[in-house]
Amino acid sequence: MKQYFVILKENAQSLKDVHVIVGVSLFFALNVVMNLFASVYITPELKIGFASIATAASCYFYGPIPNLLVAPILDFVNFFVKPSGVYYPIFMIATMATSLIFSCFFYKQGKVTLKRVILARLAYDLIVSLFLNSFFTCMLWGTPFWAIVSPKIIKNLISLPIQVAVLYLTMKACYQIKPRLKS
Secondary structure, X not given: OHHHHHHHHHHHHHHHOHHHHHHHHHHHHHHHHHHHHOEEEOOOOOEEEOHHHHHHHHHHHHOHHHHHHHHHHHHHHHHHHOOOOOOOHHHXXXXXXXXXXXXXXXXXXXXXXXXXXXXXXXXXXXXXXXXXXXXXXXXXXXXXXXXXXXXXXXXXXXXXXXXXXXHHHHHHHHXXXXXXXXX
């Protein structure tokens, strides 16, 4: 347990490094662009998006602290660049949870394995997509929780293999690139 606190302390200190700030900013911008152009809307409420891939890559390289700090701003910018409905600030929690999940699975975890990628994607789908986003939507609109979750379960099951494949290829590329980056 002490090891995790040491990693978090080192990660917090990395905020002073200009390479970390620039790197997180570039992945931030990539997330916004992917949110704009790499999303397929099934219905106005249901979309298959790939913007979380940029967040996962940023978490792989730069860890939880920088990404958690950027997450609320990312949520705000993504909404205003491509608005859908009413802005509801509590969705920032889901964006922060995304950063936390991907950091737990990828930051300083060594070699990327298919098992870890599948578990990370499942954790994201269950916690963020199915639970948090559905719960917040339920709070916002007063729609019954299961009316929101039911179509999302089907959508997530259909998109899971594609999401896992894209995430796995991205994380493998990150793993190969990381030794060449300046620490």
